[in-house]
Amino acid sequence: MVLAQLGGSLAGALARLGRATVVDDKAVADCLNEISRALLQADVRFETVRDVSSRIKAAANLSALAPGADKRRAVRNAVAAELCRMLDPGEPSFAPRKGQHPSSVVMFVGLQGSGKTTTCAKYADHYRRKGFRPALVCADTFRAGAFDQLKQNASKAKIPFYGSYTDSDPVKIAVEGVDTFRKEKCDLIIVDTSGRHKQEAALFEEMRQVSEATRPDLVVFVMDGSIGQAAFDQAQAFKQSVPVGAVIVTKMDGHARGGGALSAVAATKSPVIFIGTGEHIPDFEAFEVKSFVSRLLGMGDLPGLVDKIKDAMPAGELKLIEGAFTLGVMRELFQSMQNMGPFGQILSMIPGFSAQLIEKGKEKEGQAKIKRYMTIMDSMTEKELDNTNPKLMNESRIKRVARGSGRPVQEVVGMLEEYKRIAKIWSKLPLRDRRPNTNHRDPLKPLANVIPPSMLNQLGGLSGLQNMVKQFGPQRR
Ligand SMILES: Nc1nc2c(ncn2[C@@H]2O[C@H](COP(=O)(O)OP(=O)(O)OP(=O)(O)O)[C@@H](O)[C@H]2O)c(=O)[nH]1
Numbered sequence: 001m002v003l004a005q006l007g008g009s010l011a012g013a014l015a016r017l018g019r020a021t022v023v024d025d026k027a028v029a030d031c032l033n034e035i036s037r038a039l040l041q042a043d044v045r046f047e048t049v050r051d052v053s054s055r056i057k058a059a060a061n062l063s064a065l066a067p068g069a070d071k072r073r074a075v076r077n078a079v080a081a082e083l084c085r086m087l088d089p090g091e092p093s094f095a096p097r098k099g100q101h102p103s104s105v106v107m108f109v110g111l112q113g114s115g116k117t118t119t120c121a122k123y124a125d126h127y128r129r130k131g132f133r134p135a136l137v138c139a140d141t142f143r144a145g146a147f148d149q150l151k152q153n154a155s156k157a158k159i160p161f162y163g164s165y166t167d168s169d170p171v172k173i174a175v176e177g178v179d180t181f182r183k184e185k186c187d188l189i190i191v192d193t194s195g196r197h198k199q200e201a202a203l204f205e206e207m208r209q210v211s212e213a214t215r216p217d218l219v220v221f222v223m224d225g226s227i228g229q230a231a232f233d234q235a236q237a238f239k240q241s242v243p244v245g246a247v248i249v250t251k252m253d254g255h256a257r258g259g260g261a262l263s264a265v266a267a268t269k270s271p272v273i274f275i276g277t278g279e280h281i282p283d284f285e286a287f288e289v290k291s292f293v294s295r296l297l298g299m300g301d302l303p304g305l306v307d308k309i310k311d312a313m314p315a316g317e318l319k320l321i322e323g324a325f326t327l328g329v330m331r332e333l334f335q336s337m338q339n340m341g342p343f344g345q346i347l348s349m350i351p352g353f354s355a356q357l358i359e360k361g362k363e364k365e366g367q368a369k370i371k372r373y374m375t376i377m378d379s380m381t382e383k384e385l386d387n388t389n390p391k392l393m394n395e396s397r398i399k400r401v402a403r404g405s406g407r408p409v410q411e412v413v414g415m416l417e418e419y420k421r422i423a424k425i426w427s428k429l430p431l432r433d434r435r436p437n438t439n440h441r442d443p444l445k446p447l448a449n450v451i452p453p454s455m456l457n458q459l460g461g462l463s464g465l466q467n468m469v470k471q472f473g474p475q476r477r
Contacts, residue, residue: 009038023071043228044262056082083293089269093246094218096188105189110222112195115250119222120192121153122284135186137177138163139170142194171213204241211242218245225249231260235267244268250276328385331377373415379404
């Protein structure tokens with residue numbers, strides 16, 4: 001069962017409870033059984049499922065609810081709270097600080113093939129984009145190709161790199177690398193280690209020595225998301241040798257079962273901080289428990305979305321929209337969405353959005369459509385882009401734009417219709433929400449304009465959207 005299926009099963013169980021004519025103890029028990037089955041099928045350990053189930057039962061105790069209380073909501077909240085509890089060991093992990101001196105050292109451990117080397121580069125790039133000065137050290141002297149692989153990834157992401165072809169002492173290389181980059185005033189030094197040895201005991205001993213010599217601020221355990229229950233033993237074995245403080249789960253784009261991640265959290269008592277969602281450097285997402293659980297239960301992921309919008313539009317560049325919603329403004333919004341990473345990922349963060357705008361499983365086509373719309377807009381004049389009078393785009397202008405962009409006339413017309421729909425919502429927004437305000441750069445405002453009207457209503461308008469974000473409390477890493 002892939003993670004999305006787990007989410008589907010959990011959301012399905014809650015939806016069935018939502019549709020039940022009477023929410024009594026039996027309906028809740030049926031819902032809980034369905035949830036337990038889904039968790040077991042997703043490789044969550046039996047002991048964990050049993051505990052979670054009894055805690056949900058206690059928390060959603062119907063007889064203790066005040067008369068008139070929303071029982072469905074009580075069950076749903078209890079399920080969400082328990083899943084959060086299962087994924088959050090309660091101890092936040094060390095988070096590197098920009099400009100920190102002496103530099104923070106983060107050591108990566110994990111078995112060969114887990115995706116550790118790739119993940120080191122992704123992690124470094126994530127912080128580079130946040131304004132850090134990261135550096136990579138290759139202390140994997142066992143696997144011949146590790147040095148070249150990390151070096152290649154480092155140069156792709158323009159990150160300084162330290163390693164040696166000839167030296168076979170990982171402890172020496174790690175210490176030299178850390179010293180070198182400390183002198184160069186890098187604020188985040190990432191040490192990649194071996195994932196294999198002739199003897200397993202030797203691997204753990206090597207990890208212990210590297211850790212003792214470099215005194216890392218954080219040891220990250222990297223695990224392949226598809227290993228299922230084996231994750232528990234693997235994570236525990238590393239935890240016994242080095243002070244693992246965080247987990248990164250890779251290959252969550254494939255057939256990964258979510259349960260392995262939960263087991264690793266239980267074994268290390270450390271939080272999952274990122275997940276890998278592909279082979280390339282940008283395929284990397286910060287992991288926030290509340291966002292993850294709300295997405296898993298089909299409640300959308302607004303905090304995650306807000307973070308993504310903030311990342312895509314750094315404060316200096318975030319242009320809030322003043323006055324009229326022109327085609328040029330729509331183009332800017334589309335551009336921002338494109339900068340925010342895989343489109344499906346963004347859409348899945350907005351409750352109901354993907355179903356309404358783009359058919360499920362057709363995110364690629366949706367992204368392509370937006371790209372085509374942007375090509376069309378590239379063939380429009382400044383005057384056309386800045387204009388608010390729909391009559392300006394007459395037949396001859398439409399034909400000219402279609403010719404210029406190489407797109408069919410119907411598509412130009414379709415794009416203009418889409419624009420009109422969004423502009424109409426925009427025109428209903430209170431003026432204060434349209435004015436740029438440098439003290440209050442709220443990325444939700446432009447977002448509220450691209451959400452389909454029925455969904456925005458369902459959320460309670462812009463203020464409902466803001467409340468939801470507050471309720472989920474975005475956390476930043
Ligand atoms: N689909 C997918 N592939 C990944 C992900 N992360 C890493 N990989 C791939 O997994 C394979 C193994 O990754 P490496 O980074 O070489 O693994 P490693 O754990 O560092 O291996 P050692 O250096 O030998 O310890 C490579 O083909 C990566 O491209 C991910 O999130 N998704």
